[in-house]
Amino acid sequence: MKLVDPVKCQLIWVTKEMIDVQAVGIHGLLVCFLRQIVGGDFSDGNLWLCFEIVSIFLTKWDSLLEVEPMILTSGLYTYLRLVADHYRLLSNPKLEALKQLEIDFCIKVLREQFSVCLKIGRDLVRLLQDVVHIPNFRATWKDLVLNQGKFKTPGFSVISQLYNTRTSSQYILLRISPEMETQLRFLLTCVKLGSQKRYQAWFAKKFLCAPNRETLIVDIVRFICCAHHPPNEIIQSDIIPRWAVVGWLLKYCTKNYVQANVKLALLYDWLFFDERVDNIMNIEPAMLLMVYSIPRYIDVTHTLLEFLFLLVDSYDVEHKDIIIRGVSSSLRVLVKKGVIRSFDVLTSCDALSPVLKERLDRFLSGAELEIYKRLEQTRFPSPFALENSSCMGTPTPSPERERDRFAIKSADTSVMISDLQ
Template sequence: MSSSSVPQLLLTGEHEAADGTELSLREAFALLRPRLRPPFPLRSPSSPAEYHQLILALAYGALSDHPRAARAHLVHLHATVSDGYSLFTRTLLHLSLHSFPRLLPSARARLLSVTSELIGTAAVGVDRLVVSLLRWVHIGDFSPPNLWLAEQLLGVLTLRWSWLLEEPSVLTSALFLFLRLLSDHYRLAAGDGRMDSLKSAEVGFCVRALREQFHLCVAIGRDLVRLLQDLVSVPEFRRLWEDLLIRPSDISRLYRRSTPAEYLLMGITPEMETRMRFLLSQVKTGSRRRYLEWFAGKFLRRPEQEAAAVDLVRFVCCAHHPPNEVLRSDVVPRWMMVGWLLTACRKNYFAAGAKLALFYDWLFFDEVNDSIMNIEPAILLMVNSVPEYVELTQTLMEFLLLLVDHYDEGRRDLILQSVRKAFREVVRKGVVQSLDALSTCSLISPALRESFTRLIHGSNPAQAQAVD
């Protein structure tokens, strides 16, 4: 059978190279296609290589063949599988991580349907597949395909709620994503039937998770508070927030818990992660402009895409910690990337969110449990922006002072002590030699310098000496 008659799986541009994974799947399907029609052979594959080839062929057919044949391929799979679906699931996971944007719409729909079926069979590795699919929902993207993907995944997870409770990492990853999406979706005016329906489903899922499984949700850590505060104008979340305020120990427990990097990855797609890690590990500072322009054109071009800058800042600070050889090289440093992301925020709302993302770990910093790498970009951005971009330095200093005073007025003393610990630690660890560039710079307004000095030193001269 000619491979030209094999159904298509991926969209391939005129000048794009063939996808290696699709080629191997396609070849397996073309080779075994005569054996994939009922009645299926009664014998199982006689060797691991034959089994491997058959699973690849069934994966391709399940995603690309016409509906009745695709269903038959899944029946064949269930009758043949001998490894807990591990190879089949790994194959779908690889397609999801590396090829999802190029999958034909029909193949995307099949992938989600097959994933739901794999959940029902307790397939090995299906948890990782679900998380990878969740990550392809773009923040700041209101296009029909993106809204469709959010709707479909929400439907799968709601249908498979009992399974979710057995996979708390998937539950909390989904909660992080849909809370983040809600803050975007609620900025749109009501009246769009599809969006209103999606928002209602997102609210239902998130509130159910938080009400029924809060003990699991705390695994998200302090960023859960940040996400919930973005939603206090939504009635269901306002009531939930009021209930949390009655139990202040819950909020304090979240503040003390640094958010694991895997949750912060939920705010950016696998493609964005790959490109950003490349920029921060391979691109030299002097060559950064054209790469940054490409990144902005791809991911931050439209005004609503600015929302993703918030998640990118959190990723850079808390999920990308380069090794020492990169830190000592002339590769684009993280602080410079954060500065560029801040300039990408033209709307005040997104700019404030990005600055909060930058300083968030400062507000609850504990030198025992928090990584200094999470707070390093902010101090280096403030110090290195003097004198050429002193306006940016002043803006960040003013924002940090506002956060200390107003972010959580009931815990102002805790936040003040945490910020002072952070300043002491960046000096002690040699991230900066001293804070003189901020506290004595004549280009910074005297009133701001005075407020900043009080912030870091307090009224105790011994504290000032310790910090400097």
């Protein structure tokens, strides 16, 4: 917020008073505060705002629950992202009290108000995966996967129920500041393809070049996929397309764990796509990025397809059938709606790995799900299969080790639910 410190303090005080009198519009005011908190920013001013807003959520809990319980989900979405960043920075003693408050708030919302948490949808699972290495979240995750009754939420019995709910763009926007949103929408609606380099360089210098800001790319990619859907006149013009901006952002990533999370953000809706409830615009950027990277940037095509199939195999092995259906539906709808004419551009590409082309053919022919069903019929799990396949009893890795496990071309990526069951 571009205000002097005394004014900021007064604004926080007024906000508390407004909550006490149940003022109209308090939800919108708190959302404005949440959007002013910048991810990856460890400056004193930003950390102060983090502390003040999470303190409001905790100290005014009963009042907020009475007048506007859904604001708790906005706070949860925001602070799950923030604590993931804050927990990775081990050398800042200023963060200790803040991290504990953030963790306490998130756990409180999840444990006491899980019925409203369900409104977030599938991105709640994605965010929880990024903090599951934190001991306080480990038990909550275990209950979410194995003991849903602990949440005392009628109708909730399995984690896959969250997969069926597409996350509203209102949540996605929480991690994009208004200024960043304005610049991104300008880039994607006014800048012509071929003239974008200086705008991208300006954007990177302003928002991404500070230390630890790289994690913002995850939120930006999610915004591009889920919250910015250009009209046909923009799509058919020479304005820089969304897939090109995503490709630039992927190249801008330097840390392996950030690259893995960015690719998960890009492909996440593919895993659970249902034509009846999902928007094809959420999955379009990844498809076009794969197609238009041939042949000059074939490594991009190869990496995205490889990561997609890695997610199919390892993301949630207990619900692999749901994921196979989601990816199959994505591929079918992309051709049906004319995003691409056919998949010949991939299946006939000599530069693409034969293994990937064979796997793609299996999805396109419908054979992938049949093969999975046959394998399931011949599998004889022991009574202790779930326990033995779980890593819940293993020591919690340190943040450094957790970061090291995010490897772009390795099957050992920490974004997998099956690693955490």
